[in-house]
Amino acid sequence: MKAMTYRGPYKVRVEEKDIPSIEHPNDAIVRVQRAAICGSDLHLYHGMMPDTRVGHTFGHEFIGTVHEVGSSVQNLQPGDRVMVPFNIFCGSCYFCARGLYSNCHNVNPNATAVGGIYGYSHTCGGYDGGQAEFVRVPFADVGPIPIPDWLDDDDALMLTDALPTGYFGAQLGDIVEGDTVVVFGAGPVGLYAAKSAWLMGAGRVLVVDHLDYRLRKAESFAHAETYNFVEYDDIVVEMKRATGHLGADVVIDAVGAEADGNLLMHVTSAKMKLQGGSPVALNWAIDSVRKGGTISVMGAYGPMFSAVKFGDAMNKGLTINTNQCPVKRQWPRLLSHIEQGYLKPSDIVTHHIPLDDIAEGYHMFSSKLDDCIKPVVVMDNN
Missing domain, CATH: 3.40.50.720 (NAD(P)-binding Rossmann-like Domain)
Structure with a gap:
């Protein structure tokens, strides 16, 4: 697959990587349709985040379709169109039981404060992110949900973070x-x-x-x-x-x-x-x-x-x-606000960038060029 990879401060490029595989029965593999570049990704891009390793794929905001599921996954099936919260969480620990999904105790061996985050260096668990054609989604029955039919792609993407x-x-x-x-x-x-x-x-x-x-x-x-x-x-x-x-x-x-x-x-x-x-x-x-x-x-x-x-x-x-936002806790009320017309999240999206051009997208966003507020990365597989 094609994936954005980190090569050092201010250096990212698209490379060929192996499509991720199921590592645990609760995993899913998602074929990414859209990802976003977040302002917090710029901390990584600028080399200011600890333990950001060469070859790491960024991207904690993404949506896609389920490509494959592990043997224990019950709530998703291949072909489902899903949005995935940026938090990786188990759903059953002391903190998850209290809705503190961003503080999950079981998904990040490198920290006692923040839980796991997709594509945000090894200080946040070392999980590859969604600025790629495929991504592994742990605890697939807990984090992602099917996207309602009435919700368009850019609006769903903004709901991931x-x-x-x-x-x-x-x-x-x-x-x-x-x-x-x-x-x-x-x-x-x-x-x-x-x-x-x-x-x-x-x-x-x-x-x-x-x-x-x-x-x-x-x-x-x-x-x-x-x-x-x-x-x-x-x-x-x-x-x-x-x-x-x-x-x-x-x-x-x-x-x-x-x-x-x-x-x-x-x-x-x-x-x-x-x-x-x-x-x-x-x-x-x-x-x-x-x-x-x-x-x-x-x-x-x-x-x-x-x-x-x-x-x-x-x-x-x-x-x-x-706190870091416990994303899934916000979804019911936000989906209601969007459906009723109080919010149109995609109104702030300013740019759509092919994955192949993601290095230029990072440069534009980092340098505040072309009035860029929110860039969206579009995969070739759409």
């Missing part, structure tokens, strides 16, 4: 009716978080980013007030001014560790294998929220030594809610 994560970010904010919500980051997850805030009763939604084309999308897709932080001496002061000098009720950090990193992180990562980026957005959130307010963090963070203003957060009496 970006939309549920944005919606989860708004959930973590504990928004109550009339709240003022600030979202840092206008990438796909931030756009979905801003849109979801309205569904949860927000009275105002403000989105902060530094890319004008993303902010325009935040206005048209999420109907948000927008702020380009490079236009202000201090974006925190501007957020205070915009919220009656009290601060927002809820602030959502949809940035995490910035995908570009910074000079210090690029230097230290080469020596110490640390995740790129710094908690700039998180500190902005701590400073921009009102006393007694809530901060939601679902942006991707790794280990880092940069100082977080935890003392300020404690003294302001803030509630900070965090």
